Structure formats: structure tokens, C-alpha cells
Amino acid sequence: MGKRTGAALLAAVVTASGLALAPAPVRADEPQDVVVQERFTTSDGVELQTTLTSTGPVTPKPTVVEFSPYGRGSESLDVSADYNFLLVQIRGTGDSDGSFDALGPRTQADVVEVLEWACQQPFSDGRLALNGFSASAITLYNSWHLELPCVKAAILKSGTHELYRDLLVPGGVLNLLPGAGVLALIGAPALLQGLDRLQRDPGSALDVVGGLFATGLNVLAHPTLDEWWQQRGWRGDANDIPVLMVNGFYDVESRGAFEAFRALRADGAHLVMEGGHDGVPAGTDGGAAEAAAWLDHHVRGIDNGIEDAPRVSLTLAQGSRASYLAGEHVTVTADDWPVPGTTWTELALASGKGLSPSVPARRTTASYLTVPSLPTMTDVPNTSLLEASGLSALTGALPLLAQSNLASIDGLTGQSFTTAPLGSDVDLAGPVTLDLELATTTPGSGIWAVLSDVAPDGRAHPLTVGRLSTSFPGVVEERSLTDDQGRVVQPYGDYTNPSPARLGQFRRYQVELWPVGNRFRAGHRIRVQLVGTSLASPLALPGLHTLRLGGPDGARLRLPVLPGSTLDLP
Structure with missing residues (x-):
């Protein structure tokens, strides 16, 4: 189960009044994905677009939840038929209403509210897992000081521990390129899905555009690590959730994974440095096998030995990023980071x-x-x-x-x-x-x-x-x-x-x-x-x-x- 095509999205539709499943094409030898759309209303009245994907009929299963600003079809993890997958388009992005707050307090509150709702839905058996890549991982790291209900495990790839320090203003030097790129990647699907929004609620378009514009101004208006940035970074651990971090040494957010591991190692975290934004080196799977085993063990209770794997796995280059991507690398394992004995x-x-x-x-x-x-x-x-x-x-x-x-x-x-x-x-x-x-x-x-x-x-x-x-x-x-x-x-x-x-x-x-x-x-x-x-x-x-x-x-x-x-x- 991976990113959804437009045809798959038409396989099913859910409205706030109840299920209205449209029949998907069925092959006798393979169960088909059923895709269910539903709008979730937050406590302040903003509607968020959610997409549930299930292999075969929608039945109660462990459910992986991803909060994404990149619009429909932006799921970043393939899961087996043993799981449902819920994609939530965060406020002010994609086809969700409201004002984008740069992954700040209001988005963090949405994370808790959606998880409380998802845990009680017919598609859930009460066991949730979190997945995130880049901005969707940052959303979750920023929310970790809140109690995240029903969550048994998480897989977070790339992402920042502190948005200021790890990506946008490292060393107090404004890093304009990724900031502008992220806003473009968020703004594009919001624009493409804008017609749906205008037909549904014309007034909501102003909030969406205004939120994205305000985010760009806020980054420029806050050159120091002030309260605005502190609300968009790590603020503590209110949970006991085992987290698998996956990233690469060359990644644009590489520092975040190391610092997050140090913050969450007491909860059983593992760190796999095997590629993120910087690409997956040949001869590796970018942590995919460990991610699948992680979910199966911590969510479904399968005894697959993942807890005995080295807690830290580092894929080192041997001279250059180009040769590293071509397969010229070496793996070092350890039980902590920095590696004991360094x-x-x-x-x-x-x-x-x-x-x-x-x-x-x-x-x-x-x-x-x-x-x-x-x-x-x-x-x-x-x-x-x-x-x-x-x-x-x-x-x-x-x-x-x-x-x-x-x-x-x-x-x-x-x-x-x-x-x-x-x-x-x-x-x-x-x-x-x-x-x-x-x-x-x-x-x-x-x-x-x-x-x-x-x-x-x-x-x-x-x-x-x-x-x-x-x-x-x-x-x-x-x-x-x-x-x-x-x-x-x-x-x-x-x-x-x-x-x-x-x-x-x-x-x-x-x-x-x-x-x-x-x-x-x-x-x-x-x-x-x-x-x-x-x-x-x-x-x-x-x-x-x-x-x-x-x-x-x-x-x-x-x-x-x-x-x-x-x-x-x-």
C-alpha cells in the first residue's frame, strides 16, 4: 500500500453523514484497495480532509496515521494488508481548511484530536501507529509533549528536532532554500485542490492563502530562537512510544534524527542512518525492512526479534556521496549515539x-x-x-x-x-x-x-x-x-x-x-x-x-x- 493514484481515490467516498462506498474494480486473484474520504471537524470548527486506505473491505485493523501538508496521495510508507492507513491533510494545506501555522500549537492540538477520533472509528481496532517523513515527521516531533492516545509505535524519517536549529536557521544563519522549497511544495497541492475548496467553502481559501503567506513572513520576522520557534520544536516527551528514526548523514535535516534519538532512547528508540532526502544508497532498502518489522512487533505483538537488533545502525560513506549512493559504503552498529567509545x-x-x-x-x-x-x-x-x-x-x-x-x-x-x-x-x-x-x-x-x-x-x-x-x-x-x-x-x-x-x-x-x-x-x-x-x-x-x-x-x-x-x- 503506497501513494494513491487518482483512480484509486475514486474507489470510495465517505461523507460526514456516513459511508458511501463506490465499488472498486475487483480481480479474483487480488484484494483491491478501498479508499474512504471523510472530513474531520476540529474543536475550533476547522474541517480537515482525511483519506483511509484499506486492502479489501474496511474492517477494524491496526491503523497507521500520517499528518501531511502535501495534499492527497502523499502517503510516505507502504504497509501490508494487515494495516489500514489514514492520511490526514493538516490545516491550511491540501484540501483541509483553516490557516497553516507552520506546524505550531494549533496543528499540534489537531494531532491529538484526530488520534482520539481515529482510535474510536470502525476502521480501528484501538491500535494506532504514526508515520512521518520530513514535514509530517516534524509535525509529530513538535507534538510529542502532548499525550498521543492509542499510539503503540512510530516511524519517523528525516524531520527536525528543532525547526530553527536543524533546518531553517542553523547556526543563526537563515537557510532560505529549503524554507522556500517547503512552502512551494505545500502551496502547490493547496492550489491544485483549490477548486474543490472553492466549490465547498469559498471563504476558506483566504485562510489557506493567508496562512502560507504569514508563515513565510514569520520565518523572516523571527531571526532569533524566540518563543515562536520554541513552539515549533521539541518541548519534551509526554509518551512512552518506541520510535524508529530513519535518515542519512547527507540529509538536509540530518541533525534532527540524532537529537531525537537521544531524546527518545529511553523509550526504546532505534536509529537507522540509511537514507532520507539525500537518497537511498545502493545495496540497502532505506530502512524499509526494519520499518515493517517495527510495526509488526510493537503494534501487532509479533515476536520477530526486532527489539534485539542494534539500536543504532550507521551506513558510512567511503569518500563521497556519489560513491555512497552507488553502493560504496560500510555499516557500523552500536547501542547508543554518539557511539560509545568514540x-x-x-x-x-x-x-x-x-x-x-x-x-x-x-x-x-x-x-x-x-x-x-x-x-x-x-x-x-x-x-x-x-x-x-x-x-x-x-x-x-x-x-x-x-x-x-x-x-x-x-x-x-x-x-x-x-x-x-x-x-x-x-x-x-x-x-x-x-x-x-x-x-x-x-x-x-x-x-x-x-x-x-x-x-x-x-x-x-x-x-x-x-x-x-x-x-x-x-x-x-x-x-x-x-x-x-x-x-x-x-x-x-x-x-x-x-x-x-x-x-x-x-x-x-x-x-x-x-x-x-x-x-x-x-x-x-x-x-x-x-x-x-x-x-x-x-x-x-x-x-x-x-x-x-x-x-x-x-x-x-x-x-x-x-x-x-x-x-x-x-
Whole structure:
């Protein structure tokens, strides 16, 4: 059971007054899907469009529920005939009425009300499961502080733990591309289904259009992590629901899955890093088999051993995203995240473009202009999203566009620091931190750091990125992750109150690079580049940045080395 075609949607119709099933074509050798449409009225009078899909006649079964802003036919999980599937178009999207509130408090209340209703319907046997991908997963993460009735398990793919920090304003730098893309993806089905809405309730169109427009303005109007954003992020766990998280290291929302797992691991969560928006690598199924087993065990009570599977499964690249998608990868399993036994190895950035375990005694500086950079070379999360949508045809034909070699001109529009060739393979998996003292000419400019795998032939493939506005030097210490030496290895930036930099003032910045997942092979090198902000973040101001190298306050990179690996550098 997957996405529904227009013909399937005509197989059955439900109105508020009761069932009015239209007979679907029946083959003698295969049960047919029955699709039932019904409008659900929320406590504030807004009508939401729901679509129930059942293989064969509608009978009480465990029911998987997905809340989607992407209109009809946007189910994102195939389930067996043992389940019904209920798609709910959230308010202000698709064919639902009301005003879109950017997955905020009113949408969260709708989630609870719909689940209470669905649990009591004739199609439900009282056991519900949740499914979500991207925005539909975000809707659920945002609602987890509310008690979610009748829910036995959940499968959440991609999605943010904090919408501000994980997608739209990472590091306090506005990430315009995915924000605009999401609104377009939500607005398109709302427009296409607008004729139905106008025929049913002409006045509701104003609410829908107004909500989408207001969401775009609100993102721009709230540059700091204020109450508006806090209502659209993780606010606690009021449930005891086992959740399977599925994502990929290159995903545009990769940070969210890691943080959600840490928040929900006490409830039996599993984390499978095997692809999301960034594509499913060859030789894997993107977590589909584990998802099916997850539902069968936690919802239907089938003893299939899924609870004994490793709680964390990480599919690591081996040099580049292109080779990873082609099947060149390795899987590492563990019982927690970050992987127990991980050692954060500190490398110093040095004059002469070196990256070494030895800290240079002599203190120097290096400067560069923050000229906007090409996203395919420096913006790993957004590029993976674009390539999965078709840009891979261009980067495949022009591979230099997907490499970081030409991302900057060293000493002018960027600074690169590279290790010597590695003496042996090393697996890196975990958050990365760049700790540096930096001065800027421009308050509000952005620090943009790219971590790459450099092959022996010189090709450099970006793996992950760190972003931080120079207006946010502070970190929340009690929420930052530290290693056994007390060093911050995943800073939790404080984005509540900006502190604009003064001209030429050196300040300490701890830049969070999203988790890397890569096997660096012997002979390869590790590179970190400081470049201008991506063109996908056009509102970050250009400036001249100067960083300190060497001595006790010189720039340092902390890398997560997995157990069994050694960062073997001369």
C-alpha cells in the first residue's frame, strides 16, 4: 500500500453523514484497495480532509496515521494488508481548511484530536501507529509533549528536532532554500485542490492563502530562537512510544534524527542512518525492512526479534556521496549515539595550510573574504536535497561542481587546512566541532566551515558543514556535548539574544558541524575549509574574517574517531 493514484481515490467516498462506498474494480486473484474520504471537524470548527486506505473491505485493523501538508496521495510508507492507513491533510494545506501555522500549537492540538477520533472509528481496532517523513515527521516531533492516545509505535524519517536549529536557521544563519522549497511544495497541492475548496467553502481559501503567506513572513520576522520557534520544536516527551528514526548523514535535516534519538532512547528508540532526502544508497532498502518489522512487533505483538537488533545502525560513506549512493559504503552498529567509545581527536589548524595533532607554538593569523560560495561545493545538506530532485544530472556531468577543490581561492576567498595522507583507514562518525578565535569587519557575517575527504588524486568531496553567525558567539554549556576530557564536541549554540561583533574584535566561536559519517581510507586526507556562506543563505553579510592559528588560542578541529579506528597521522 503506497501513494494513491487518482483512480484509486475514486474507489470510495465517505461523507460526514456516513459511508458511501463506490465499488472498486475487483480481480479474483487480488484484494483491491478501498479508499474512504471523510472530513474531520476540529474543536475550533476547522474541517480537515482525511483519506483511509484499506486492502479489501474496511474492517477494524491496526491503523497507521500520517499528518501531511502535501495534499492527497502523499502517503510516505507502504504497509501490508494487515494495516489500514489514514492520511490526514493538516490545516491550511491540501484540501483541509483553516490557516497553516507552520506546524505550531494549533496543528499540534489537531494531532491529538484526530488520534482520539481515529482510535474510536470502525476502521480501528484501538491500535494506532504514526508515520512521518520530513514535514509530517516534524509535525509529530513538535507534538510529542502532548499525550498521543492509542499510539503503540512510530516511524519517523528525516524531520527536525528543532525547526530553527536543524533546518531553517542553523547556526543563526537563515537557510532560505529549503524554507522556500517547503512552502512551494505545500502551496502547490493547496492550489491544485483549490477548486474543490472553492466549490465547498469559498471563504476558506483566504485562510489557506493567508496562512502560507504569514508563515513565510514569520520565518523572516523571527531571526532569533524566540518563543515562536520554541513552539515549533521539541518541548519534551509526554509518551512512552518506541520510535524508529530513519535518515542519512547527507540529509538536509540530518541533525534532527540524532537529537531525537537521544531524546527518545529511553523509550526504546532505534536509529537507522540509511537514507532520507539525500537518497537511498545502493545495496540497502532505506530502512524499509526494519520499518515493517517495527510495526509488526510493537503494534501487532509479533515476536520477530526486532527489539534485539542494534539500536543504532550507521551506513558510512567511503569518500563521497556519489560513491555512497552507488553502493560504496560500510555499516557500523552500536547501542547508543554518539557511539560509545568514540574518541574526539583534536587537530590544530596551522599556517601553511596544515591540519595536524601538533599545535604550532608560533601564533599567527590568516584572513579571507567571505564571498558567497557555490552550494554544490560547500552546502552539503542543501546539495543532497537538490541532487535527489534532479541536480545530480548536472553534477554528474560536471563533477567539479560537487567537489570542494574550487570552492575558494586560498588566502583570498577562503582558507583550507589539510592533513598529511592517512596511514590507515579511519572511521569518523559523530558531531564535529571547530573551535576558533575570529575577528570580522561585518556584524552579522557568517562563519562557514566545510569538512572534506581528499582522495590521493586531489579530488576533495564535501561531507558535512558547520554554520554560525558572528552575532551568536555564545553556547549553552549545560546542553552542549563534552568528551571525557571536558572539551565541547557538540556545542549547543545560544541563538536567543544576538551579540553583534565589533570591528576587528577577536572572539571565541565554537562552530557545530553536523555529524559526519565517513570511512577515510589510507592515503586519503582530511580537509577543513573556511569559506563564504552558501548562496542558499543569501542574507548573510559578506566581510573580512581573520582567525588565529597556533599557540594556546589557535583554531582547533575536533573529530569523532570510532572505536577500533586510529587517526594515524605523521
